[in-house]
Amino acid sequence: xxxxxKPRRDYSLVGESTRRAVETxxxxxxxxxxxxxxxxxxxxxxxxxxxxIRDTLLWLALLVGSAAGAIWFWxxxxxxxxxFVYGVxxxxxxxxRWHECGHGTAFRTRxxxxxxxxxxxxxxxRNPVQWRWSHAxxxxxxxxxxxxxxxxVMRPPDLLKAALMFTxxxxxxYALPGLFRQAFAGLNAEEESxxxxxxxxxxxxxxxxxxxxxxxxxxxxxxxxxxxPLMLVGLPRLYGSWHMVLTGLLQxxxxxxxxxxxxxxxxxxxxxxxxxxxxxxxxxxxxHHMFPMVPYHALPRLHALIRHDLPAPNPSMWHAYRExxxxxLRQLRYEDFYLRRDLPPTARPYREEFHTxxxxxxxx
Amino acid sequence: MAHWIEACAVDDxxxxxxxxxxxxxxxxxxxxxxxxxxxxxxGLCTHEKVHLADGLVxxxxxxxxxxxxxxxxxxxxxxxxxxxxxxxxxxVKVEAGTVFIGLD
Numbered sequence: 001x002x003x004x005x006k007p008r009r010d011y012s013l014v015g016e017s018t019r020r021a022v023e024t025x026x027x028x029x030x031x032x033x034x035x036x037x038x039x040x041x042x043x044x045x046x047x048x049x050x051x052x053i054r055d056t057l058l059w060l061a062l063l064v065g066s067a068a069g070a071i072w073f074w075x076x077x078x079x080x081x082x083x084f085v086y087g088v089x090x091x092x093x094x095x096x097r098w099h100e101c102g103h104g105t106a107f108r109t110r111x112x113x114x115x116x117x118x119x120x121x122x123x124x125x126r127n128p129v130q131w132r133w134s135h136a137x138x139x140x141x142x143x144x145x146x147x148x149x150x151x152x153v154m155r156p157p158d159l160l161k162a163a164l165m166f167t168x169x170x171x172x173x174y175a176l177p178g179l180f181r182q183a184f185a186g187l188n189a190e191e192e193s194x195x196x197x198x199x200x201x202x203x204x205x206x207x208x209x210x211x212x213x214x215x216x217x218x219x220x221x222x223x224x225x226x227x228x229p230l231m232l233v234g235l236p237r238l239y240g241s242w243h244m245v246l247t248g249l250l251q252x253x254x255x256x257x258x259x260x261x262x263x264x265x266x267x268x269x270x271x272x273x274x275x276x277x278x279x280x281x282x283x284x285x286x287x288h289h290m291f292p293m294v295p296y297h298a299l300p301r302l303h304a305l306i307r308h309d310l311p312a313p314n315p316s317m318w319h320a321y322r323e324x325x326x327x328x329l330r331q332l333r334y335e336d337f338y339l340r341r342d343l344p345p346t347a348r349p350y351r352e353e354f355h356t357x358x359x360x361x362x363x364x
Numbered sequence: 365m366a367h368w369i370e371a372c373a374v375d376d377x378x379x380x381x382x383x384x385x386x387x388x389x390x391x392x393x394x395x396x397x398x399x400x401x402x403x404x405x406x407g408l409c410t411h412e413k414v415h416l417a418d419g420l421v422x423x424x425x426x427x428x429x430x431x432x433x434x435x436x437x438x439x440x441x442x443x444x445x446x447x448x449x450x451x452x453x454x455x456v457k458v459e460a461g462t463v464f465i466g467l468d
Contacts, residue, residue, distance in 0.1 A: 028412060042381065045420040104432045108422070129445070136431045136446040140412055196448055293420055293429050 009145045009257075009335065011154050013190045017146025021258075027147050028140055032261040032351040033290045034309040041291070044298045044305075047108035051297040052100075055277070056116060059097065063089045067232055074228055083231065087240020088278065091168060094123035095244040096280035096296070102132055105295040106280075122210055125175035125237055127182060129203035130191055137194045139292055143257045143265045149194060153253045155335040157328045162249065168241035175237070176214070182207035247271070247279045250320045254327035254339045261351040262289040264340070268303065268313040269320045286310050309348060311341035366455055366466025371404070374461045382426060382437075384417035385465070392454065393417050394463060395437045397424060402456045403437050404465040410442065410449035 010017040021027040036044075062085060069082035098120035100106035101113040121128035134149040141147035153162050164170050181188070187200055195203055214234055221229040247269075256264040266286045276283060284299040287306065294302050307313070314320035323339065330337045343350065371385045377396040384407055385392045391407030393416045405426070409416055414430040421427075426437045433447030440451035455466035 041418075042420070047420075047422065104427070104434070132445050136411075139431055198448055199445060291429070293427065293432065 009155055011145060011151060013146065013149055013193045015146060018193075019146070021141070021144050021146050026141075026144055026258060026260070029260045031142075031290075032263070032348075034306040034348075036291070036305065040305065041294075044291070044302055045293045045295075046298075047105065047295060048297070049108045049112065051295075052106040052112070052116075055280070056097075056112075059089065059093060070231070071228065083236075083239070086232075087236045088243050089240070090123050090236035091238070091240025092243035092247075093278045093280075094120040095241075095248065096278065096282055098124055098126065098131070099135070099282065100280050100296050102135055103292055105293065121206075122213065123237070125172070125179060125210070125234075127179060127203055127207050127210070129199055129206050130182070130187070130195060133195045133199065139289065142262060142289055143252050143255075143259075145257055149190070151252070151257075152249055153328070155257070156332050157253075159328065159332075162253075162328075165245045165249070166242045168238040168245075171241065172238050176234075179207045179210050179214075183211040243275070243278055246317065247275060247283065250314075250317060250324070251282075251285045254324035254331070256338045256340065256352075259350075259352055262286050263310055263343070263347075264350055264352065267320060268310065269317055270313050270315050271317060275317070308344060308346040311343055366468065368457065368464040368466055371456075371463045371465050374402075374458060374463060377402070377463070380421050380423070382417050382419065382421050384415055387467075391415065392465060393426065393437070394456075394465070395421060395426065397438075402458055402463050404454040404456045405435070405437050405440055405451040409433055409447065410451060411447045416451075 007016065007020070012018065066082045066086035066089065070079045070086055073079035073082060097106070097116050101117035101120065104110065104113045106116065107113045118128055121131065138148050138150040143151055145151070152165070161170060182204055186204055187195065191203070192200065217229050217233040221227065250267055250269050252265055252267065255267060259265050263286055266289050268286045269283045271279070271283045280296040281299040282288060282296070284303045287294070287299050287302045290306075291302060303313075314323060327337060327339045369387055371392070371394050372383060377383050377394055379396050379400060380398045382393050382395045385394050393405050393407045395403040395405070397403065405416070407415055407417060409428040409430065411428065411433045412430055414428055416426050416428055418429040419427050420429070421437075424436055424438050425434050425443065427434050428447070431446045434443040435441060435447065435451045436443060437451070437453070440453040442448055442450050457464050457466070
């Protein structure tokens, strides 16, 4: 099949690509995973409270400390470095906390996962009920067009939009009105396609709580006639989300879509220790998608165990972006083009039965 | 009345662990609780039909390996999103080192 014969991608969750994915068995398919002995996997999956309690205490200390500094120096340039730290903690590291606690793998104790999940969801302007379900779908149908609600860069790529993501503007523009719409008008058809009926009311209630807190923050700002309350609640989602985008974009961009092998559509990138702490080791992203039960603190061990079966990780974020950029440029004209990385000789071949039917063009 | 089917040997399942058992075109999960008792449920998660035997047993909870949906394997009760539908459970008996599950 030539690239011109492939139907255009329809990223709606209730459109033509959705119908095709369900019809062909691409939706809810059985995915490839590296063989890991049960006893080893059981050990890797073990939950512990210790690492996440330590990291959460540090997270909260940084949050409160940087907020205190920002308030103290408010009105002077000295507040800028404090807002820089506060913004990254609030607008970026909350994403990995949301993610790990949503999976329920960060802590062994369930309520600790739930509390951090709710706090992080608020920071991110994400409806905690809706996003739990959208992320479940992301794991069922990772980068399956018409099914996955969390595809960051669609094809052909909108590079201006991708660049604007670093400012947080686009996400903010989508997230905040979305919460208001859910609070006052309910869920839309796409959201209802992945949120079961029995959970929809909870999603609306959660949106109302978030909206109430934002309205209260605006009221305080007006009452005190100060921008400061908004700089502390809400706006960090704008000025602090750049690190979340920097790391998160690399998870899947320029790689294959409509496949059932995470080695084809997901990327592992080695990173500096600060970014790994902010990101809670989600740079080991192929490993996370293959084995979502493994907690963040065990992902480096999992990586060492299965790397013989995976494409070589990118040695840095810079390397990964340099690798992805020409592919994105090529996708502007040939949207079926994607990056296909070599597997080491020790790896089992790619599973690509759906993909070879759909997408003939690849970069090596 | 339950029809007892031989599922596995007691030693096939570690404490606080689970194994898969297939029988007559159906798939089951056999659990050994921390107190040594055995339990049996349907083998597939009610959310996305993933084998629970690849999941994690913590105390009396089985967590699905795909989306971390959690069930109490003693009762089959779903313990929150993303699982909403309970698991079917089956009676279990242990005789002479062998685990049997009761099917209708």
